Each structure stands twice: as C-alpha cells, then as structure tokens.
Amino acid sequence: xxxxxxxxxxxxxxxxxxxxxxxxxxxxxxxxxxxxxxxxxxxxxxxxxxxxxxxxxxxxxxxxxxxxxxxxxxxxxxxxxxxxxxxxxxxxxxxxxxxx
Amino acid sequence: xxxxxxxxxxxxxxxxxxxxxxxxxxxxxxxxxxxxxxxxxxxxxxxxxxxxxxxxxxxxxxxxxxxxxxxxxxxxxxxxxxxxxxxxxxxxxxxxxxxxxxxxxxxxxxxxxxxxxxxxxxxxxxxxxxxxxxxxxxxxxxxxxxxxxxxxxxxxxxxxxxxxxxxxxxxxxxxxxxxxxxxxxxxxxxxxxxxxxxxxxxxxxxxxxxxxxxxxxxxxxxxxxxxxxxxxxxxxxxxxxxxxxxxxxxxxxxxxxxxxxxxxxxxxxxxxxxxxxxxxxxxxxxxxxxxxxxxxxxxxxxxxxxxxxxxxxxxxxxxxxxxxxxxxxxxxxxxxxxxxxxxxxxxxxxxxxxxxxxxxxxxxxxxxxxxxxxxxxxxxxxxxxxxxxxxxxxxxxxxxxxxxxxxxxxxxxxxxxxxxxxxxxxxxxxxxxxxxxxxxxxxxxxxxxxxxxxxxxxxxxxxxxxxxxxxx
Numbered sequence: 237x238x239x240x241x242x243x244x245x246x247x248x249x250x251x252x253x254x255x256x257x258x259x260x261x262x263x264x265x266x267x268x269x270x271x272x273x274x275x276x277x278x279x280x281x282x283x284x285x286x287x288x289x290x291x292x293x294x295x296x297x298x299x300x301x302x303x304x305x306x307x308x309x310x311x312x313x314x315x316x317x318x319x320x321x322x323x324x325x326x327x328x329x330x331x332x333x334x335x336x
Numbered sequence: 337x338x339x340x341x342x343x344x345x346x347x348x349x350x351x352x353x354x355x356x357x358x359x360x361x362x363x364x365x366x367x368x369x370x371x372x373x374x375x376x377x378x379x380x381x382x383x384x385x386x387x388x389x390x391x392x393x394x395x396x397x398x399x400x401x402x403x404x405x406x407x408x409x410x411x412x413x414x415x416x417x418x419x420x421x422x423x424x425x426x427x428x429x430x431x432x433x434x435x436x437x438x439x440x441x442x443x444x445x446x447x448x449x450x451x452x453x454x455x456x457x458x459x460x461x462x463x464x465x466x467x468x469x470x471x472x473x474x475x476x477x478x479x480x481x482x483x484x485x486x487x488x489x490x491x492x493x494x495x496x497x498x499x500x501x502x503x504x505x506x507x508x509x510x511x512x513x514x515x516x517x518x519x520x521x522x523x524x525x526x527x528x529x530x531x532x533x534x535x536x537x538x539x540x541x542x543x544x545x546x547x548x549x550x551x552x553x554x555x556x557x558x559x560x561x562x563x564x565x566x567x568x569x570x571x572x573x574x575x576x577x578x579x580x581x582x583x584x585x586x587x588x589x590x591x592x593x594x595x596x597x598x599x600x601x602x603x604x605x606x607x608x609x610x611x612x613x614x615x616x617x618x619x620x621x622x623x624x625x626x627x628x629x630x631x632x633x634x635x636x637x638x639x640x641x642x643x644x645x646x647x648x649x650x651x652x653x654x655x656x657x658x659x660x661x662x663x664x665x666x667x668x669x670x671x672x673x674x675x676x677x678x679x680x681x682x683x684x685x686x687x688x689x690x691x692x693x694x695x696x697x698x699x700x701x702x703x704x705x706x707x708x709x710x711x712x713x714x715x716x717x718x719x720x721x722x723x724x725x726x727x728x729x730x731x732x733x734x735x736x737x738x739x740x741x742x743x744x745x746x747x748x749x750x751x752x753x754x755x756x757x758x759x760x761x762x763x764x765x766x767x768x769x770x771x772x773x774x775x776x777x778x779x780x781x782x783x784x785x786x787x788x789x790x791x792x793x794x795x796x797x798x799x800x801x802x803x804x805x806x807x808x
Contacts, residue, residue: 249687253674256674272749330664
C-alpha cells in the first residue's frame, strides 16, 4: 500500500477537485484522510489476481433510444436557474488570461 | 391507517383525500418543529392535489395517500436542495420519474424531507439545514441519509415515503426509526431526476409503516423508464399478489459474518436469531451461511462511492445552477463556490474519491476495490445457490445520540457495515422492525434477496413482520 497521505498531496488533490480549502480544512483533512485510507487499504489483503473488476452491477450495454426528435427542457427555464446568463447562454468569468 | 387502507377508502368514497391530508398536516403541525423531518412542507400544493383527486372519477391505486419525498428527487418548480447550500433555492425544471408516477397514481406529496448533504451520511446530521431527530427519542439520530423520510413515517407525518440508497441510506434509518425500508434491485426504479451520488450504487426505495405499503409503493414507482439508461427493461414483478403466502419450504441463510461480528449489539443479534427461529417454526429451512468477502464490503464501498461521487459532484461548478461565489477567473470561481457550498463530509468524500482516482493510486485503491466487488458478488451468488433469501442485522446498533459520532468519520461509516454489501452487488434487501433493543429503541432485521428476488423477499419480510414482538 502507498505511504500515508501528506499535506502536499492534500493540497494537490484539492486543486484537482477544484476546492479552495481553508488552512484549517487542509490540516484536518490530512489527518482524517490518512486515517480513512488506513482502514480502506484493507481491500489490498485479498488476492485478486485474475479477478475482473466490476464497474457496474447490470450487464446492460449500448442502451439506445429510438432516433426520434423529442422535446428538451425549455431554455428559458433552465437559464433562469443559473447564477448568471446573457443572450441565451450561461455567463461565466473570463477563462484565459485575456483582458476583460 | 396504512397507505393500502387510505387508498381503498378514498377510492370507495368512504373518506376524502382532503380529510386524510388534513389529518396528516395536523400531525406535522403538532410535532415537526421538534423532529425537523422536512426541508419543505408543501401544504398548499398537497391540498390542491387532494382536492383534484376528490373531484376525479379515476382516482388511481394510491388515491389520496400522503407521501413524503427525500429532497434529492427533483420536483418541477419546487426547491430541491439535497440539504446543501450549493443547491439552496434551485427549482428543477422537471419532475423525477418517480414523482411523476406518484402523481399519476393519485399520491399526494406532502413535503421534501431532510437528508445528509447529497445523501452522504448515516445520521442526517450532515444537513446544511440542521439535523432531523428520531421520533422515538428526539435526543437521538434517525439514521441516514434518508433520516427525514424515515422520521416522517415514524412520526405519522405520512404513511409512506421515498428515500434513496447508495450504501444503506433507506434500510439503516428505517431500522433506527422502527419502520420498513426497501433497497430494490439495482435498476428496478428509475433514477431520472434523482440527484446523482454514486451512479453504480444509487437506487430509490420505499419506506412505510408496514411491508404491504412498501410493496404497493414499489409496484407503482418501479419498472422500466426510457429516460434512465440504467433502468432494467422489465416491469416490477407482482409483489402484493402472494405477499401472504406461506414461507414453508423456503431456504433461509443467516449470514454469520454480519450477525456475529464485533460491534453488533447483543439485542440486535438476538432479534436476527429470533426472526430466524420464527421463520423456522413457520416451516422454512434455516441454516447459517458464510459470505466471507462481505467483510471487505465497507472498505471497498468507501473507495468506490467517494470515487464516483467526486466525478458526479464535479457538476456543481457555479455555472448552471445553485450557488456562485465570484472569482477572478473561472477556475477560482469554481473552487471558491465549491468550498463555500459543500459541507465537511461532502468535501471529505470528494477529496477521498479524487485521491483514490488520481495517478499512482488508481489501481491500488479504486481498481482493487472494483475487483473486491466482483469477489463479493461471487460469494453472494454462491449463497443464493443454497438459499432463497438471507438474514442479517440492518444496523449494528439502535439509534445513537446526536453528536456521538460526528468527530470520527470511520465510526460513522461503520453504521453501514451490514448494508453496503447489497449495494455493491446490486441485489435487493429490506429492513423490517423486530422488537426493541437497548433503551427500548427499535431494532431492524434485514432480508436479502438475489436480483429481482423481490417477490420472495417481501413474502419473508411479511412473515417476519407478522411474528415480530410489538415495539414498545
């Protein structure tokens, strides 16, 4: 099993998960995740050579619907629930480093 | 009154749906401020629905039955919060399939019930809107995450409710609140409009005061839905027909690893043994059975469920719905919104899941958990070659005090130790009240069944219910 999770790894994972954690959250998560991972690492005790993984309990594959046009959600209602919208689109802050 | 009795009376014109509703709204008025089962009580909408049923000639199989809905199922134009700040105030533009089916059947939705935020928890203490309390002892938790739905049924706010399960979130609170709770076979109930937590595990299930009401509700909400590609392409097998048939001749295995494990209270173990003895006296063949890999269920679950959750909850990014906290660019806005909007347990699981999926750890954690999942499925399949159904405790303990486990995440996770294996296998299970344990609090016994084994599972559950000691 891997080494115990470090504070630097917690900060890295928080960036991957898009969570702007506070200092005290990083602190407590480092110790809590370490302790939880110690428990869940129990799964490594089982010999699973030649055992295929289960991603999903149902053997359904390639579920397709008929190629028929159906109504979708009304755009105005959907946009009305957004924090910000403009011209029929979701409005967000700038994405790249261009001038606003 | 049960849902079956209410529907029969309303259809026959012996009682009006409005009268039934007012009685339940009065029960809510009397005790909701103490219990906090609901995030939102829909009194006006429910009155309009009840009046429409009374005026209708075609009243439906759930005519006038008040129903409480867990607040992670979408209701058109009505706030759906998942008990999270990140969705506070959001009004879905559509109904979940289960909600639509309840309306069509004549059901009357009385409110949206509290839950652990995004259904992550076993006590309903992780709600942004405060905990729900157990109607049997308001100093104790109702279990979770469907604690609001369970408490609503136990307190008489509604005869039946819908909850959802990812790792036991219907059965465990049902056990702690002294009601019946069902986790149907994966794919039997449409999840269209159920806010996703862990998609290979999530399933909607009924709660009620008795087994028959849960069977009725499952017959109505279950069955294929084209809007859910993971929905089993079949109808629900008949559950009410044959419910009272004898259990004589059935093979029933008592799962040793769950019944005898450390941490199971003696009174809980005794309840499982007593239920097994009662079934044996009714003519069933009862024997112990070993499902060795189920021991690893809780560890596999707390890798798989957080991994899937970290992916599903990526959608809460401050763009399309709910909360936004501004930032200089999109990435900063995303990260600040998510830190402000999610509670501690949700962040813990997103972090755990993101870590388990990250480069270098994927195979040791997530990949290994998926292979253990296969071993657990194989062990249960072996057990079902010998037995029709299996018995086990639902919760290792009776309801615990509010605050008792909030500082120890792993202790809280162990509440699910007897329930998560069924979510990993995708099979069916039901929790039935069986007498009382410590402090006179309700105890639940679990009946487990193979995929689509609901008819025999409900029949055995009904036999246990008939023979159960009356709770105090």
